[in-house]
Amino acid sequence: MDQNLDYGKVNAILEAHGRRESDLIAIMQEIQAEYRYLPKELLSHVAEGLGVSVARIYSVATFYENFSLEPKGKFVIRVCDGTACHVRHSLPILERLRSELGLSEKKITTDDLTFTVQTVACLGACGLAPAMTVNDKVYPSMSPDKASALLKELKESL
């Protein structure tokens, strides 16, 4: 057992959902909110707790975009690439962020676990295009330069 993982917390989450299998997605969302990803050890624990197979847990964990089996950065930056943002040039913003952080489409999190850069299909903030979010805070009307300035600000806030 991993010493850093709090099984008591997971048990509390399972209890709060009455160990209902149909609440699996909500349970994993709450675990992810705690750890910023889904640690493997905990998933087996969830399987046991709900009385289902580990495969059943993984089938859901790997299906949905929002679940991550890899640790994510402290700041999760999501650049919107929905239609409205796309036609107002969201890609140069993404490219700037990736080049400044040494990230790519494959490598999305910095080694020091500070930044994760991802795209999102649509934030529903189309009136503010191009938009991005940092840990769910929306930043409107972005440009590559504004993104650089924001990165600097975030680094300084550490």
Next chain:
Amino acid sequence: MLKNREELIRLREECRAAAETQKRKILVCTGTGCVSAGSLNIYDRLVELLKERGIPCEVELKKDPHDGSVRVTKGGCPGFCEIGPLLRVEPEGWLYTRVKVADVEEIIEKTIVHGELIERLAYHDAAGKVYAKKNDIPFYRKQQRVVLEHCGEIDSDSILEYLSVGGYTAFEKALFEMTPDQIVSEVSESGLRGRGGGGFPTGRKWSQVQRQAATPKYIVCNGDEGDPGAFMDRSVMEDDPHRMIEGMMIAGVACGASEGYIYVRAEYPVAVKKLNKAIETATALGLLGDNILGTDFSFHLRVNKGAGAFVCGEGSALTASIEGKRGMPRTKPPRTVEQGLFGKPTVLNNVETFANVPGIIEKGAGWFQSIGTETSTGTKAFALTGNIVNTGLIEVPMGTTLREVVFDIGGGMRDGAQFKAVQIGGPSGGCLTQEHLDMPLDFDSLKKIGAIIGSGGLVVMDDRTCMIEVARFFMKFTQSESCGKCVPCREGTKRMLEILERIVAGRGEDGDIEMLLELADTISTTALCGLGKTAASPVVSTIKNFREEYEAHIYEKRCPTHHCKALRSIYIDPALCKGCSKCARNCPVNAISGEVRKPFTIDQSKCIKCGACLEGCSFKAVKEA
């Protein structure tokens, strides 16, 4: 806790009277757009300064308010995000735009104390004409707000405010004055059709569920608004959640269901919060729960947060996801009305559909029919976005023409560009062009030309937009969202995407267009669910309307709009370059070099043609060939 009908009526009257007493109202928009532009700071400052000056103010609707006090409310989004943060002044109906914290003092002094308009903050059109009142602004004048009538008008966190504008009157009527059959026939007669895309008659769906013998039955609201470029449902959920909940409760009475689920996509955290708050307050008042208002009708609601899968907008995938499984569609029949959530009869409608119901029950089917066209009654909310002057959320009667939407409400194209096309219905829809400008926007007219209203995203594109790139963009989206269950969608969309990627990369071949059309035909006839069936629509529609652009890419290796990176080359005009080095600093791959104050050059072997240098140049020295 309201014990019976009389208590609800009394409370509503008290709320109405309290709202009447407080004539002076300041509504600060706290929609996503305005919040990110700093509207919460404006709100805080306003309350703080009013207190400092000893002007009585209330931040919530309360019974028997201090006469003459000012109410400062966090209103939802009036939809004109482009010019936020927005601030509304009542009773005059003025709209202040691009308000800053520094303006608050002046607003209190001039507007609140002396009742004067601050012209500087009012809306100015391109010609400089000032519009003081919100409803006089061209963006609003042509709209007819039914579903969005309260968005931006009330504090969505307050059930009392919803009651003060007549909230839960329709539910009360349905519960006490109508039989389930009467409710269903009222909805059927109104002609209301599903606002999520398909346009299936809502009344027919309800009556099918009503007829099922199996119990329990469920009412499910599809708030998985995944179409990129669409955010109508988000606004309803955030700004008028009770209206939608009321619609679901009426469906519950009609179909004999006592449990409801609202499935909201994870990208809408504010909507989830607001809905939970609305359910909590409605439960506390006794409008949700067991034996509502002393009757034997019980209704419980819960919110399920999605986890990022577009396909969950499809009915059977959505119910699978609520059950805690992979969100994959299944073959039909049995249909959702027969065996939906947990294998039981289920009413599944989208947010806007449910939000239309209270109006129909309260004002009658005839009222609803009087709006829109004969076969598409009522209004439709659209998210108007893209390269257009006024972006935002709009609502117009069904049958309004595209020209009215784009030019009268949207204010035409940005930066003097020419109108090229509108993508309607997102990744399942098609494009409308110049020739469709005078076509009415309704279910049937759009179907005739191979497009759909879909959930209501309207992305306006100008003459600088490459349509092949648009088709590729949507195909990439659909392909990555394909759940992989059926072969036509899983493999077919991948092959189509490969061809489109080749074309925009300058490696298109003779026969590509024909192959795309053949694949499109196969996928749309054989895919399992709606996502697959409509996946090829953007490609088919762009080929139909812009075939010559495809041909230019394939045969002449030329992108007519200079958009496709691989088909363009960027150079610096030495005669115009001042050697400021800005482009070199903007270049993500260090392809630009030179000596300061002398013309710079681009190393074509390093250049990734991203265009960062183009947009940044103050001297227009960076050019495209």
